[in-house]
Amino acid sequence: MLQVKHILENKEQVIEGLKKRNLDAETLVQQIIDLDIERRASIAKVEELRAEGNKMSKEIGGLFKEGKVEKANAAKAKVQEIKSEQKALEEGLNDIEGKFNDLLYHIPNVPHVTVPAGISDEDNEEVYKEGIIPNLHEGAKPHWDIVKEKDLVDFETGVKITGAGFPVYKGKGARLQRALINFFLDEADKGGYAEVIPPLLINEASGIGTGQLPDKEGQMYHATSDDLYLIPTAEVPITNIYRDVILNEDELPKKNCGYTPCFRREAGSYGKDVRGLNRLHQFDKVEVVQVVHPDESYNVLNDMVDHVKELVRQLRLPFRILRLCGGDLGFTAALTFDFEVYSAAQERWLEVSSVSNFETYQSNRLKLRYRKGQDKPQLAHTLNGSALALPRIMAALIENNQDEKGNILIPEVLHKYTGFDRI
RNA sequence: GGUGAAGUGACAGAGUGGCCGAAUGUACCAGUCUUGAAAACUGGCGUAGGGAAACCUACCGGGGGUUCGAAUCCCUCCUUCACCGCCA
DSSP states (O other): OOOHHHHHHTHHHHHHHHHTTTOOOHHHHHHHHHHHHHHHHHHHHHHHHHHHHHHHHHHHHHHHHTTOHHHHHHHHHHHHHHHHHHHHHHHHHHHHHHHHHHHHHTSOOOOOTTOOOOSSGGGOEEEEEESOOOOOOTTOOOHHHHHHHTTSEEHHHHHHHTOTTOOEEOHHHHHHHHHHHHHHHHHHHHTTOEEOOOOSEEOHHHHHHHTOTTTTGGGSOEETTTTEEEOSSTHHHHHGGGTTEEEEGGGOOEEEEEEEEEEOOOTTOTTSSOSTTSSOSEEEEEEEEEEEOGGGHHHHHHHHHHHHHHHHHHTTOOEEEEEOOTTTSOTTOSEEEEEEEEETTTTEEEEEEEEEEEETHHHHHHTEEEEOTTSOOEEOEEEEEEEEEHHHHHHHHHHHTBOTTSOBBOOHHHHHHHSOSBO
Protein backbone atom coordinates (compact mmCIF):
# COMPACT_ATOMS: atom_id res chain seq x y z
CA MET A 1 0.00 0.00 0.00
CA LEU A 2 0.98 3.60 -0.30
CA GLN A 3 2.91 5.16 2.53
CA VAL A 4 0.81 7.56 4.56
CA LYS A 5 3.69 9.99 4.68
CA HIS A 6 3.91 9.93 0.91
CA ILE A 7 0.21 10.68 0.56
CA LEU A 8 0.44 13.59 2.99
CA GLU A 9 3.47 15.10 1.34
CA ASN A 10 2.41 14.53 -2.27
CA LYS A 11 -1.34 14.81 -2.13
CA GLU A 12 -1.84 16.47 -5.50
CA GLN A 13 0.64 14.21 -7.25
CA VAL A 14 -1.08 11.12 -5.87
CA ILE A 15 -4.51 12.33 -6.97
CA GLU A 16 -3.22 13.30 -10.41
CA GLY A 17 -1.44 9.98 -10.80
CA LEU A 18 -4.50 7.95 -9.87
CA LYS A 19 -6.52 9.77 -12.51
CA LYS A 20 -4.61 7.69 -15.03
CA ARG A 21 -6.36 4.72 -13.51
CA ASN A 22 -9.63 6.51 -14.12
CA LEU A 23 -9.97 6.84 -10.40
CA ASP A 24 -11.07 10.09 -8.89
CA ALA A 25 -9.23 9.78 -5.62
CA GLU A 26 -9.82 13.34 -4.44
CA THR A 27 -12.40 12.37 -1.81
CA LEU A 28 -10.62 9.19 -0.85
CA VAL A 29 -7.30 10.94 -0.29
CA GLN A 30 -8.96 13.73 1.64
CA GLN A 31 -10.71 11.17 3.85
CA ILE A 32 -7.38 9.53 4.56
CA ILE A 33 -5.78 12.83 5.44
CA ASP A 34 -8.67 13.78 7.72
CA LEU A 35 -8.69 10.40 9.37
CA ASP A 36 -4.96 10.64 9.90
CA ILE A 37 -5.39 13.88 11.81
CA GLU A 38 -8.13 12.30 13.90
CA ARG A 39 -5.98 9.26 14.39
CA ARG A 40 -3.00 11.19 15.68
CA ALA A 41 -5.09 13.22 18.07
CA SER A 42 -6.69 10.07 19.37
CA ILE A 43 -3.33 8.33 19.78
CA ALA A 44 -1.99 11.30 21.70
CA LYS A 45 -4.94 11.19 24.09
CA VAL A 46 -4.86 7.46 24.64
CA GLU A 47 -1.14 7.44 25.24
CA GLU A 48 -1.33 10.33 27.62
CA LEU A 49 -3.86 8.47 29.72
CA ARG A 50 -1.90 5.30 29.48
CA ALA A 51 1.25 7.08 30.66
CA GLU A 52 -0.64 8.48 33.62
CA GLY A 53 -2.03 5.07 34.52
CA ASN A 54 1.40 3.48 34.21
CA LYS A 55 2.91 6.09 36.44
CA MET A 56 0.31 5.61 39.14
CA SER A 57 0.57 1.85 38.98
CA LYS A 58 4.26 2.16 39.67
CA GLU A 59 3.57 4.36 42.63
CA ILE A 60 1.09 1.85 44.03
CA GLY A 61 3.86 -0.71 44.21
CA GLY A 62 5.90 1.70 46.32
CA LEU A 63 2.97 2.53 48.57
CA PHE A 64 2.33 -1.12 49.33
CA LYS A 65 5.95 -1.64 50.19
CA GLU A 66 5.82 1.26 52.58
CA GLY A 67 2.69 -0.21 54.10
CA LYS A 68 0.50 2.74 53.14
CA VAL A 69 -2.39 0.48 52.27
CA GLU A 70 -5.07 3.10 52.47
CA LYS A 71 -3.29 5.43 50.08
CA ALA A 72 -2.58 2.55 47.77
CA ASN A 73 -6.21 1.54 47.63
CA ALA A 74 -7.26 5.08 46.87
CA ALA A 75 -4.77 5.16 44.04
CA LYS A 76 -6.09 1.85 42.77
CA ALA A 77 -9.56 3.28 42.52
CA LYS A 78 -8.22 6.27 40.67
CA VAL A 79 -6.33 4.10 38.20
CA GLN A 80 -9.45 2.07 37.58
CA GLU A 81 -11.21 5.26 36.63
CA ILE A 82 -8.43 6.20 34.26
CA LYS A 83 -8.52 2.73 32.75
CA SER A 84 -12.18 2.83 31.97
CA GLU A 85 -11.80 6.22 30.33
CA GLN A 86 -8.83 4.86 28.43
CA LYS A 87 -10.83 1.88 27.28
CA ALA A 88 -13.50 4.08 25.76
CA LEU A 89 -10.90 6.15 23.95
CA GLU A 90 -9.17 3.02 22.70
CA GLU A 91 -12.36 1.77 21.17
CA GLY A 92 -12.68 5.06 19.35
CA LEU A 93 -9.11 4.80 18.16
CA ASN A 94 -9.66 1.26 16.92
CA ASP A 95 -12.63 2.44 14.90
CA ILE A 96 -10.61 5.20 13.34
CA GLU A 97 -7.68 2.95 12.57
CA GLY A 98 -9.97 0.32 11.10
CA LYS A 99 -11.47 2.82 8.70
CA PHE A 100 -8.10 4.36 8.01
CA ASN A 101 -6.47 1.05 7.09
CA ASP A 102 -9.44 -0.03 5.07
CA LEU A 103 -9.17 3.07 2.91
CA LEU A 104 -5.43 2.66 2.62
CA TYR A 105 -5.74 -0.96 1.50
CA HIS A 106 -8.11 0.05 -1.23
CA ILE A 107 -5.95 2.68 -2.85
CA PRO A 108 -3.99 1.22 -5.76
CA ASN A 109 -0.41 2.10 -6.54
CA VAL A 110 0.28 5.44 -8.19
CA PRO A 111 1.24 4.85 -11.83
CA HIS A 112 4.71 5.81 -12.96
CA VAL A 113 4.95 9.06 -14.97
CA THR A 114 5.44 7.11 -18.20
CA VAL A 115 2.18 5.19 -17.82
CA PRO A 116 -0.26 6.34 -20.50
CA ALA A 117 -3.81 7.23 -19.55
CA GLY A 118 -6.39 4.81 -20.88
CA ILE A 119 -9.44 2.74 -20.14
CA SER A 120 -8.74 -0.79 -21.31
CA ASP A 121 -6.15 -3.03 -22.93
CA GLU A 122 -6.90 -1.28 -26.21
CA ASP A 123 -5.14 1.79 -24.86
CA ASN A 124 -1.90 0.02 -24.02
CA GLU A 125 1.10 1.47 -25.75
CA GLU A 126 3.14 -0.77 -28.00
CA VAL A 127 6.77 0.00 -27.29
CA TYR A 128 8.54 -2.78 -29.16
CA LYS A 129 7.89 -5.40 -31.77
CA GLU A 130 10.07 -8.13 -33.15
CA GLY A 131 9.86 -11.20 -35.36
CA ILE A 132 8.09 -12.22 -38.50
CA ILE A 133 4.48 -13.23 -38.43
CA PRO A 134 4.39 -16.62 -40.14
CA ASN A 135 2.38 -17.16 -43.28
CA LEU A 136 0.63 -20.39 -42.49
CA HIS A 137 -0.26 -22.81 -45.23
CA GLU A 138 -3.78 -23.47 -46.41
CA GLY A 139 -5.63 -25.57 -43.85
CA ALA A 140 -3.46 -24.61 -40.89
CA LYS A 141 -5.19 -25.39 -37.63
CA PRO A 142 -5.61 -23.73 -34.26
CA HIS A 143 -3.67 -25.40 -31.47
CA TRP A 144 -6.73 -26.95 -29.85
CA ASP A 145 -7.28 -29.08 -32.92
CA ILE A 146 -3.64 -30.03 -33.22
CA VAL A 147 -3.18 -31.03 -29.58
CA LYS A 148 -6.24 -33.21 -29.84
CA GLU A 149 -5.15 -34.94 -33.02
CA LYS A 150 -1.69 -35.59 -31.68
CA ASP A 151 -2.95 -36.33 -28.18
CA LEU A 152 -0.70 -33.75 -26.57
CA VAL A 153 -3.26 -32.16 -24.29
CA ASP A 154 -6.45 -33.85 -23.13
CA PHE A 155 -9.04 -31.34 -22.03
CA GLU A 156 -11.93 -33.80 -21.67
CA THR A 157 -10.11 -36.01 -19.22
CA GLY A 158 -9.16 -32.93 -17.25
CA VAL A 159 -12.83 -32.05 -17.06
CA LYS A 160 -13.56 -35.50 -15.70
CA ILE A 161 -10.83 -35.36 -13.09
CA THR A 162 -11.32 -31.79 -11.98
CA GLY A 163 -13.29 -29.49 -14.24
CA ALA A 164 -12.86 -27.13 -17.16
CA GLY A 165 -9.51 -25.42 -17.32
CA PHE A 166 -7.49 -28.25 -15.82
CA PRO A 167 -6.01 -30.06 -18.80
CA VAL A 168 -3.97 -33.25 -18.80
CA TYR A 169 -0.73 -32.92 -20.76
CA LYS A 170 0.28 -36.18 -22.34
CA GLY A 171 3.26 -37.76 -24.06
CA LYS A 172 5.22 -35.29 -26.12
CA GLY A 173 2.91 -32.54 -24.93
CA ALA A 174 3.97 -33.19 -21.35
CA ARG A 175 7.57 -33.48 -22.45
CA LEU A 176 7.41 -30.17 -24.29
CA GLN A 177 5.97 -28.54 -21.21
CA ARG A 178 8.78 -29.89 -19.07
CA ALA A 179 11.33 -28.83 -21.69
CA LEU A 180 10.08 -25.26 -21.60
CA ILE A 181 10.20 -25.18 -17.81
CA ASN A 182 13.79 -26.41 -17.79
CA PHE A 183 14.80 -24.02 -20.54
CA PHE A 184 13.31 -21.06 -18.69
CA LEU A 185 14.88 -22.08 -15.39
CA ASP A 186 18.30 -22.55 -16.97
CA GLU A 187 18.08 -19.13 -18.58
CA ALA A 188 17.05 -17.57 -15.27
CA ASP A 189 20.00 -19.25 -13.63
CA LYS A 190 22.28 -17.75 -16.28
CA GLY A 191 20.69 -14.40 -15.50
CA GLY A 192 21.78 -14.72 -11.86
CA TYR A 193 18.42 -15.66 -10.38
CA ALA A 194 18.68 -18.16 -7.51
CA GLU A 195 16.12 -20.91 -7.91
CA VAL A 196 13.57 -21.70 -5.23
CA ILE A 197 10.75 -24.21 -5.03
CA PRO A 198 8.21 -22.45 -2.84
CA PRO A 199 5.01 -23.70 -1.21
CA LEU A 200 1.97 -23.71 -3.47
CA LEU A 201 -0.38 -22.82 -0.64
CA ILE A 202 -0.06 -19.51 1.15
CA ASN A 203 -1.54 -18.09 4.32
CA GLU A 204 -3.50 -14.89 4.64
CA ALA A 205 -0.53 -12.77 5.73
CA SER A 206 1.34 -13.67 2.55
CA GLY A 207 -1.67 -12.82 0.41
CA ILE A 208 -1.87 -9.42 2.05
CA GLY A 209 1.88 -8.91 1.71
CA THR A 210 1.94 -8.98 -2.06
CA GLY A 211 -1.50 -7.44 -2.51
CA GLN A 212 -3.70 -10.37 -3.56
CA LEU A 213 -5.67 -9.85 -0.37
CA PRO A 214 -7.98 -8.28 0.39
CA ASP A 215 -8.51 -6.91 -3.12
CA LYS A 216 -8.49 -10.08 -5.21
CA GLU A 217 -9.82 -12.63 -2.79
CA GLY A 218 -12.22 -14.02 -5.37
CA GLN A 219 -9.47 -14.84 -7.84
CA MET A 220 -7.77 -17.36 -5.61
CA TYR A 221 -8.80 -20.87 -4.65
CA HIS A 222 -9.36 -20.90 -0.93
CA ALA A 223 -8.84 -24.04 1.15
CA THR A 224 -11.18 -22.91 3.88
CA SER A 225 -10.70 -25.72 6.38
CA ASP A 226 -7.08 -24.62 6.79
CA ASP A 227 -7.59 -21.03 5.65
CA LEU A 228 -4.91 -21.32 2.97
CA TYR A 229 -4.96 -20.12 -0.61
CA LEU A 230 -3.60 -21.79 -3.73
CA ILE A 231 -1.05 -19.47 -5.29
CA PRO A 232 -2.18 -17.52 -8.36
CA THR A 233 1.49 -16.91 -9.19
CA ALA A 234 4.89 -17.76 -7.71
CA GLU A 235 5.26 -14.05 -7.06
CA VAL A 236 3.34 -14.52 -3.83
CA PRO A 237 5.41 -17.17 -2.04
CA ILE A 238 8.74 -15.98 -3.48
CA THR A 239 8.28 -12.31 -2.62
CA ASN A 240 7.00 -13.29 0.82
CA ILE A 241 10.34 -14.92 1.55
CA TYR A 242 11.34 -11.35 2.33
CA ARG A 243 8.36 -10.38 4.45
CA ASP A 244 9.44 -8.85 7.78
CA VAL A 245 13.05 -8.82 6.70
CA ILE A 246 15.65 -6.09 7.04
CA LEU A 247 18.46 -6.63 4.54
CA ASN A 248 21.81 -4.95 4.53
CA GLU A 249 22.19 -2.58 1.62
CA ASP A 250 25.04 -4.65 0.22
CA GLU A 251 22.79 -7.71 0.03
CA LEU A 252 20.74 -6.00 -2.67
CA PRO A 253 19.67 -6.92 -5.25
CA LYS A 254 18.04 -10.20 -4.25
CA LYS A 255 17.23 -12.21 -7.35
CA ASN A 256 15.10 -15.35 -7.24
CA CYS A 257 13.35 -17.49 -9.78
CA GLY A 258 11.01 -20.39 -9.41
CA TYR A 259 8.82 -22.72 -11.35
CA THR A 260 5.34 -23.36 -9.98
CA PRO A 261 1.91 -24.26 -11.17
CA CYS A 262 -0.46 -21.30 -10.79
CA PHE A 263 -4.11 -21.50 -9.87
CA ARG A 264 -6.67 -18.92 -10.85
CA ARG A 265 -10.41 -19.02 -10.49
CA GLU A 266 -10.80 -16.57 -13.37
CA ALA A 267 -14.11 -15.55 -11.91
CA GLY A 268 -16.01 -13.34 -14.28
CA SER A 269 -14.13 -14.34 -17.41
CA TYR A 270 -16.27 -17.26 -18.52
CA GLY A 271 -16.62 -17.54 -22.24
CA LYS A 272 -13.90 -15.00 -22.96
CA ASP A 273 -11.06 -16.38 -25.07
CA VAL A 274 -11.11 -19.61 -23.17
CA ARG A 275 -10.56 -22.08 -25.97
CA GLY A 276 -7.74 -24.54 -25.75
CA LEU A 277 -4.76 -23.35 -23.79
CA ASN A 278 -5.69 -19.69 -23.91
CA ARG A 279 -7.09 -19.42 -20.42
CA LEU A 280 -6.76 -22.09 -17.75
CA HIS A 281 -7.44 -22.48 -14.06
CA GLN A 282 -4.15 -24.25 -13.59
CA PHE A 283 -1.05 -23.46 -15.60
CA ASP A 284 2.71 -23.61 -15.27
CA LYS A 285 4.94 -20.59 -15.05
CA VAL A 286 8.51 -19.66 -14.29
CA GLU A 287 8.69 -16.42 -12.39
CA VAL A 288 11.58 -14.06 -11.69
CA VAL A 289 11.53 -11.79 -8.65
CA GLN A 290 13.89 -9.06 -7.52
CA VAL A 291 14.24 -7.00 -4.36
CA VAL A 292 16.28 -3.93 -5.16
CA HIS A 293 17.49 -0.54 -4.00
CA PRO A 294 14.93 2.16 -4.86
CA ASP A 295 17.46 4.03 -7.01
CA GLU A 296 17.90 0.95 -9.18
CA SER A 297 14.39 -0.34 -9.68
CA TYR A 298 13.69 1.15 -13.08
CA ASN A 299 17.05 0.01 -14.46
CA VAL A 300 16.26 -3.42 -13.08
CA LEU A 301 12.82 -3.33 -14.70
CA ASN A 302 14.53 -2.81 -18.04
CA ASP A 303 16.92 -5.67 -17.32
CA MET A 304 14.01 -7.94 -16.58
CA VAL A 305 12.26 -6.90 -19.78
CA ASP A 306 15.48 -7.72 -21.66
CA HIS A 307 15.64 -11.10 -19.99
CA VAL A 308 12.12 -11.98 -21.10
CA LYS A 309 12.77 -10.56 -24.55
CA GLU A 310 15.69 -12.91 -24.95
CA LEU A 311 13.56 -15.92 -23.99
CA VAL A 312 10.88 -15.21 -26.56
CA ARG A 313 13.50 -14.38 -29.15
CA GLN A 314 15.23 -17.72 -28.62
CA LEU A 315 11.92 -19.49 -29.12
CA ARG A 316 11.61 -17.63 -32.43
CA LEU A 317 8.16 -16.34 -31.66
CA PRO A 318 7.01 -13.00 -33.02
CA PHE A 319 6.28 -10.76 -30.07
CA ARG A 320 5.46 -7.26 -29.00
CA ILE A 321 5.91 -5.40 -25.76
CA LEU A 322 3.18 -3.17 -24.37
CA ARG A 323 3.40 -0.51 -21.75
CA LEU A 324 0.16 -0.97 -19.85
CA CYS A 325 -2.13 2.01 -19.65
CA GLY A 326 -3.57 3.22 -16.36
CA GLY A 327 -6.82 1.36 -16.89
CA ASP A 328 -5.14 -1.99 -17.47
CA LEU A 329 -2.41 -1.66 -14.86
CA GLY A 330 -2.59 -4.08 -11.95
CA PHE A 331 -3.63 -2.81 -8.55
CA THR A 332 -0.18 -3.02 -6.98
CA ALA A 333 2.03 -2.07 -9.93
CA ALA A 334 3.54 1.31 -10.75
CA LEU A 335 4.64 0.28 -14.22
CA THR A 336 4.07 -2.91 -16.16
CA PHE A 337 5.27 -4.20 -19.50
CA ASP A 338 3.27 -7.03 -21.02
CA PHE A 339 4.72 -9.41 -23.56
CA GLU A 340 2.45 -10.83 -26.21
CA VAL A 341 3.32 -13.49 -28.75
CA TYR A 342 1.51 -13.88 -32.00
CA SER A 343 -0.44 -17.08 -32.36
CA ALA A 344 -0.74 -17.42 -36.11
CA ALA A 345 -3.69 -19.75 -36.54
CA GLN A 346 -5.85 -17.84 -34.08
CA GLU A 347 -4.50 -14.67 -35.64
CA ARG A 348 -4.19 -12.97 -32.33
CA TRP A 349 -1.73 -11.78 -29.75
CA LEU A 350 -1.51 -13.77 -26.52
CA GLU A 351 -0.18 -12.35 -23.29
CA VAL A 352 2.67 -14.51 -22.03
CA SER A 353 4.45 -12.27 -19.57
CA SER A 354 3.90 -9.33 -17.33
CA VAL A 355 6.93 -7.54 -15.90
CA SER A 356 6.25 -5.01 -13.17
CA ASN A 357 7.83 -2.61 -10.76
CA PHE A 358 5.85 -2.24 -7.55
CA GLU A 359 8.18 0.33 -6.04
CA THR A 360 7.38 0.36 -2.29
CA TYR A 361 3.75 -0.69 -2.64
CA GLN A 362 4.41 -4.32 -1.74
CA SER A 363 7.40 -3.71 0.52
CA ASN A 364 5.31 -1.37 2.66
CA ARG A 365 2.86 -4.20 3.29
CA LEU A 366 5.62 -6.77 3.57
CA LYS A 367 7.76 -4.63 5.87
CA LEU A 368 10.61 -5.44 3.53
CA ARG A 369 13.43 -3.02 4.21
CA TYR A 370 17.13 -2.53 3.74
CA ARG A 371 19.60 -0.74 5.93
CA LYS A 372 22.54 1.35 4.90
CA GLY A 373 25.24 1.16 7.56
CA GLN A 374 23.74 2.30 10.84
CA ASP A 375 20.93 4.31 9.23
CA LYS A 376 17.24 3.72 9.75
CA PRO A 377 15.77 0.97 7.59
CA GLN A 378 14.21 2.07 4.30
CA LEU A 379 11.61 0.28 2.20
CA ALA A 380 13.10 -1.65 -0.70
CA HIS A 381 11.53 -1.90 -4.15
CA THR A 382 10.11 -5.18 -5.45
CA LEU A 383 9.73 -6.34 -9.03
CA ASN A 384 8.66 -9.48 -10.76
CA GLY A 385 8.02 -10.91 -14.16
CA SER A 386 6.78 -14.05 -15.81
CA ALA A 387 9.63 -15.76 -17.60
CA LEU A 388 7.47 -17.23 -18.90
CA ALA A 389 3.89 -18.49 -18.63
CA LEU A 390 3.71 -21.80 -20.44
CA PRO A 391 0.35 -22.59 -22.03
CA ARG A 392 0.14 -19.68 -24.43
CA ILE A 393 3.78 -20.14 -25.40
CA MET A 394 2.90 -23.71 -26.19
CA ALA A 395 -0.17 -22.61 -28.14
CA ALA A 396 1.87 -20.19 -30.23
CA LEU A 397 4.68 -22.68 -30.80
CA ILE A 398 2.24 -25.32 -31.98
CA GLU A 399 0.33 -23.01 -34.29
CA ASN A 400 3.25 -21.07 -35.74
CA ASN A 401 5.49 -24.06 -36.30
CA GLN A 402 3.06 -26.40 -38.08
CA ASP A 403 4.08 -27.37 -41.57
CA GLU A 404 2.07 -28.70 -44.53
CA LYS A 405 2.88 -32.28 -43.61
CA GLY A 406 1.34 -31.88 -40.21
CA ASN A 407 4.58 -31.70 -38.25
CA ILE A 408 5.18 -29.29 -35.42
CA LEU A 409 8.77 -28.14 -35.58
CA ILE A 410 10.38 -27.62 -32.18
CA PRO A 411 12.65 -24.56 -31.83
CA GLU A 412 16.30 -25.50 -31.76
CA VAL A 413 16.99 -24.23 -28.23
CA LEU A 414 14.54 -26.79 -26.89
CA HIS A 415 15.94 -29.84 -28.65
CA LYS A 416 18.33 -30.73 -25.88
CA TYR A 417 15.40 -30.57 -23.46
CA THR A 418 12.77 -32.38 -25.53
CA GLY A 419 14.95 -35.01 -27.11
CA PHE A 420 12.96 -34.64 -30.33
CA ASP A 421 12.88 -31.91 -32.99
CA ARG A 422 9.32 -32.31 -34.19
CA ILE A 423 6.01 -33.73 -33.15
C1' G B 1 -3.26 -37.79 15.25
C1' G B 2 -1.55 -38.66 20.78
C1' U B 3 1.65 -37.34 24.98
C1' G B 4 5.42 -34.23 26.99
C1' A B 5 8.83 -29.90 26.80
C1' A B 6 9.85 -25.28 24.88
C1' G B 7 9.27 -20.40 22.05
C1' U B 8 12.96 -13.68 25.15
C1' G B 9 17.00 -8.64 21.05
C1' A B 10 21.64 -10.45 15.04
C1' C B 11 23.07 -15.03 17.97
C1' A B 12 23.66 -17.50 22.73
C1' G B 13 21.21 -17.00 27.20
C1' A B 14 19.19 -14.94 32.31
C1' G B 15 14.69 -13.34 34.07
C1' U B 16 8.29 -16.78 37.35
C1' G B 17 3.85 -10.32 39.32
C1' G B 18 6.08 -3.89 40.25
C1' C B 19 13.14 -1.98 40.69
C1' C B 20 12.34 -5.31 33.08
C1' G B 21 12.56 -2.80 26.71
C1' A B 22 14.58 -6.59 29.38
C1' A B 23 21.00 -8.99 33.01
C1' U B 24 25.31 -11.24 30.91
C1' G B 25 28.28 -13.02 26.86
C1' U B 26 29.29 -13.04 21.54
C1' A B 27 28.89 -10.33 17.10
C1' C B 28 28.70 -5.31 15.19
C1' C B 29 29.98 0.33 15.18
C1' A B 30 33.00 4.51 17.18
C1' G B 31 37.07 5.94 20.21
C1' U B 32 41.73 5.18 23.39
C1' C B 33 46.27 2.49 23.10
C1' U B 34 49.56 0.59 18.75
C1' U B 35 54.18 1.84 13.18
C1' G B 36 49.72 -1.28 11.58
C1' A B 37 46.71 -5.22 13.27
C1' A B 38 45.24 -8.24 17.36
C1' A B 39 44.39 -7.99 22.54
C1' A B 40 42.80 -4.77 26.36
C1' C B 41 39.93 -0.61 27.84
C1' U B 42 35.79 3.27 27.11
C1' G B 43 31.23 4.33 24.86
C1' G B 44 27.39 2.95 21.52
C1' C B 45 24.42 -0.89 19.54
C1' G B 46 16.14 -3.47 18.29
C1' U B 47 11.55 -2.06 15.63
C1' A B 48 7.38 0.88 15.15
C1' G B 49 3.94 4.89 16.51
C1' G B 50 3.00 9.91 18.71
C1' G B 51 5.51 14.74 19.69
C1' A B 52 8.73 20.95 17.28
C1' A B 53 11.45 19.02 21.30
C1' A B 54 12.09 17.12 26.14
C1' C B 55 10.05 12.88 26.06
C1' C B 56 6.00 9.47 25.84
C1' U B 57 3.62 4.78 23.99
C1' A B 58 3.62 -0.25 22.12
C1' C B 59 6.17 -4.83 21.15
C1' C B 60 9.56 -10.96 25.16
C1' G B 61 5.68 -16.62 19.00
C1' G B 62 0.02 -14.66 17.53
C1' G B 63 -4.72 -13.42 19.77
C1' G B 64 -7.70 -12.93 24.18
C1' G B 65 -8.19 -12.69 29.66
C1' U B 66 -6.98 -11.92 35.19
C1' U B 67 -4.62 -7.63 37.91
C1' C B 68 -3.87 -0.96 40.03
C1' G B 69 0.44 -3.44 37.53
C1' A B 70 2.14 -9.28 33.14
C1' A B 71 8.06 -11.53 29.57
C1' U B 72 6.31 -13.71 34.30
C1' C B 73 -0.49 -16.12 36.02
C1' C B 74 -4.95 -18.17 32.98
C1' C B 75 -7.35 -19.49 28.06
C1' U B 76 -6.65 -20.31 22.92
C1' C B 77 -4.06 -20.74 18.41
C1' C B 78 0.65 -21.28 15.83
C1' U B 79 5.59 -23.08 15.57
C1' U B 80 9.86 -26.04 17.18
C1' C B 81 11.93 -30.30 19.70
C1' A B 82 11.35 -35.41 21.93
C1' C B 83 8.70 -39.97 22.16
C1' C B 84 4.44 -42.94 20.31
C1' G B 85 1.02 -43.96 16.18
C1' C B 86 0.25 -43.51 10.84
C1' C B 87 2.60 -42.77 6.17
C1' A B 88 5.09 -40.90 0.58
